[in-house]
Amino acid sequence: xxxxxxxxxxxxxxxxxxxxxxxxxxxxxxxxxxxxxxxxxxxxxxxxxxxxxxxxxxxxxxxxxxxxxxxxxxxxxxxxxxxxxxxxxxxxxxxxxxxxxxxxxxxxxxxxxxxxxxxxxxxxxxxxxxxxxxxxxxxxxxxxxxxxxxxxxxxxxxxxxxxxxxxxxxxxxxxxxxxxxxxxxxxxxxxxxxxxxxxxxxxxxxxxxxxxxxxxxxxxxxxxxxxxxxxxxxxxxxxxxxxxxxxxxxxxxxxxxxxxxxxxxxxx
Numbered sequence: 001x002x003x004x005x006x007x008x009x010x011x012x013x014x015x016x017x018x019x020x021x022x023x024x025x026x027x028x029x030x031x032x033x034x035x036x037x038x039x040x041x042x043x044x045x046x047x048x049x050x051x052x053x054x055x056x057x058x059x060x061x062x063x064x065x066x067x068x069x070x071x072x073x074x075x076x077x078x079x080x081x082x083x084x085x086x087x088x089x090x091x092x093x094x095x096x097x098x099x100x101x102x103x104x105x106x107x108x109x110x111x112x113x114x115x116x117x118x119x120x121x122x123x124x125x126x127x128x129x130x131x132x133x134x135x136x137x138x139x140x141x142x143x144x145x146x147x148x149x150x151x152x153x154x155x156x157x158x159x160x161x162x163x164x165x166x167x168x169x170x171x172x173x174x175x176x177x178x179x180x181x182x183x184x185x186x187x188x189x190x191x192x193x194x195x196x197x198x199x200x201x202x203x204x205x206x207x208x209x210x211x212x213x214x215x216x217x218x219x220x221x222x223x224x225x226x227x228x229x230x231x232x233x234x235x236x237x238x239x240x241x242x243x244x245x246x247x248x249x250x251x252x253x254x255x256x257x258x259x260x261x262x263x264x265x266x267x268x
Contacts, residue, residue: 016041033057045070073210103177156187165195173202186221207246223253
């Protein structure tokens with residue numbers, strides 16, 4: 001190690017493990033944003049963006065980050081739907097656009113995007129589709145109970161009858177950044193059949209989100225499933241590297257022999 005290396009900040013180290021530790025030890029928002037935007041290690045970028053709370057810096061990462069993983073992770077932490085709409089207008093990356101739309105549930109904003117020629121055609125088309133899909137979420141949100149308590153299986157069954165179970169599940173699955181949608185998908189898993197399988201697939205996919213509150217909500221919904229077919233589908237999704245550890249953690253919470261069997265096989 002040269003003399004210059006002794007005085008080099010840890011976040012400038014060539015070793016990604018050293019930089020990762022530097023991220024863990026700092027709350028400097030500007031530094032974290034810089035690392036999220038420019039570091040060549042996916043682990044460092046993800047660790048950095050998760051610690052960024054400044055909304056303007058998150059927008060900057062989403063717009064100008066060097067890699068799409070950090071940009072999408074930043075979008076998942078942006079609270080303002082107006083800012084998300086602005087990102088869609090400014091950048092035409094399809095994956096980034098999809099992440100933004102997954103968090104836009106305000107029908108006025110969707111209507112504005114759909115009718116604004118400054119947005120690209122793909123964005124306007126998605127806005128039109130999502131504007132229509134929001135009618136389903138409106139029904140899901142309306143509840144005789146107070147707070148954000150999820151609807152009962154009976155209420156969800158009525159919605160499934162009204163719209164069709166598979167269509168409702170797929171529509172809700174578009175809004176993985178919405179807690180209301182996640183709670184509704186959780187109830188669909190209790191109704192059985194193909195809609196329940198679709199709901200499990202969408203919930204599992206959301207485990208890769210960087211927003212810890214959303215991930216915890218998804219984990220709660222998945223850990224309550226007890227039907228063998230749904231557990232089998234969840235286990236099959238462990239083949240995806242980005243979901244393996246997350247699903248494994250969920251399976252540990254499921255009190256069912258099919259879930260326990262995964263760990264028994266590992267011990268053999």
